[in-house]
Amino acid sequence: MTTRPEQAREDVDPSDGTRGPSVPSDPSDPYDAVLVLSFGGPERPEDVLPFLRQVTAGRGIPDERLAVVGQHYYDRGGRSPVNDLGRALVAALHDELGRRGAELPVVLGNRNWSPWLDDALRSLHDGGARRVVTVVTSAFSSYSSCRQYRENLSDAVDALGAEGHELVVDKVRVYATHPGFARTMAGLAADTAAGLPREVLPSTRMVHVTHSIPLWMQESSGPKDAPDVSYRHQHEQLAALVDATVEQRLGVPLPSTLAYCSRSGPPSQPWLEPDINEHLADLAGEGVSDVVVAPIGFVSDHMEVVYDLDTEAAATAAALGLRLHRVPTVGTHPDFVAGLADLVLERAAEARGEVVERAAVPPGALWSTCPAGCCAGREDRPALCGG
Numbered sequence: 001m002t003t004r005p006e007q008a009r010e011d012v013d014p015s016d017g018t019r020g021p022s023v024p025s026d027p028s029d030p031y032d033a034v035l036v037l038s039f040g041g042p043e044r045p046e047d048v049l050p051f052l053r054q055v056t057a058g059r060g061i062p063d064e065r066l067a068v069v070g071q072h073y074y075d076r077g078g079r080s081p082v083n084d085l086g087r088a089l090v091a092a093l094h095d096e097l098g099r100r101g102a103e104l105p106v107v108l109g110n111r112n113w114s115p116w117l118d119d120a121l122r123s124l125h126d127g128g129a130r131r132v133v134t135v136v137t138s139a140f141s142s143y144s145s146c147r148q149y150r151e152n153l154s155d156a157v158d159a160l161g162a163e164g165h166e167l168v169v170d171k172v173r174v175y176a177t178h179p180g181f182a183r184t185m186a187g188l189a190a191d192t193a194a195g196l197p198r199e200v201l202p203s204t205r206m207v208h209v210t211h212s213i214p215l216w217m218q219e220s221s222g223p224k225d226a227p228d229v230s231y232r233h234q235h236e237q238l239a240a241l242v243d244a245t246v247e248q249r250l251g252v253p254l255p256s257t258l259a260y261c262s263r264s265g266p267p268s269q270p271w272l273e274p275d276i277n278e279h280l281a282d283l284a285g286e287g288v289s290d291v292v293v294a295p296i297g298f299v300s301d302h303m304e305v306v307y308d309l310d311t312e313a314a315a316t317a318a319a320l321g322l323r324l325h326r327v328p329t330v331g332t333h334p335d336f337v338a339g340l341a342d343l344v345l346e347r348a349a350e351a352r353g354e355v356v357e358r359a360a361v362p363p364g365a366l367w368s369t370c371p372a373g374c375c376a377g378r379e380d381r382p383a384l385c386g387g
């Protein structure tokens, strides 16, 4: 990120010693805390069902699907990996901001389970915070991955306000094309592809994977009347960057597709396709031997990754005689964490009224703040951090 003041700042005048506004010594000014906002998951078997009821309240998910998903959690001792991953990201981001002279608290708050978002904000307020900047653990635009979090922020800030605690909450921009995320993902995919024996490359395919969403959610994703920046399009753009990086590393291109995992909802409701398992069957039919699976839609190895990819899709591949090579998620990769710190400090600079240059690959950043109507849900609910 490069920044320049909107108006030339006055420097210290050595003749009379008066000083105008100076560059803040803390690059995170005006923020006094960072919230890492995540999905949340259960940490013990008795929390699994209440968690699933919380996630699916009023969403028409069939009971059979809930039983199946519940079993994924019970198979792992009733503990989701997602909160531990969130805490690891919090620690890494805190350290990285500290290295840049931004000494401020960083906390985890979840939409669906403890540590709950409203408790996280209350604890920040109790500690003296009055203006908080949020990093969501999803890089992409859609109701589920962006706007619903903004609605959760609105509800939580209202609830605190009702207790007499005023808090201003901002959020970093959608970061699907931010180099800290996009280039790190691409580099990890290239590392995995480069580990394959040369002789299998002619029969190797690249499969980019993200979370499926209902078609209505795809259609409302991104700013209204801007169909070229939808959820799917953001993934296609990242997939193209990954493919180019892989080709550069291998010296040959790997043909690729974008596939989806973790579909839920009633079968009558259309969701984004193809499903990764069906796609693997198609590839096996075409004589493919090896598949590099890049989970570009996820920032860490949470349940969808360790179950839907590493367990289910891996079993599908094995049954089809395909070798599956799973690319790591960005997790707490130093370049990803540095990118999140850049985004926090970029938002701080914008909040100070500075003009910032927003890094993006390909160049031409997505919007700074979500406009009104961005990623609309089925009902019109108040959301923070938008126009």
Ligand SMILES: CC1=C(CCC(=O)O)c2cc3nc(cc4[nH]c(cc5[nH]c(cc1n2)c(C)c5CCC(=O)O)c(CCC(=O)O)c4C)C(CCC(=O)O)=C3C
Pocket: 039, 040, 041, 042, 052, 055, 056, 059, 061, 065, 066, 069, 080, 081, 082, 137, 138, 142, 144, 145, 211, 212, 213, 214, 262, 263, 264, 265, 301, 302, 303, 304
């Ligand atoms: C786009 C997207 C992301 C990525 C962005 C982001 O990270 O936010 C995401 C993440 C996650 N989803 C998660 C878990 C679940 N998602 C469900 C259901 C749903 N997800 C949806 C979409 C997304 N989900 C949708 C459209 C539904 C249907 C119900 C609805 O319209 O809301 C259900 C209900 C059962 C089922 O149907 O599968 C569960 C248990 C966990 C925690 C994993 C862990 O514990 O490690 C995480 C990180």
Ligand SMILES: [Fe+2]
Pocket: none
């Ligand atoms: Fe989900």
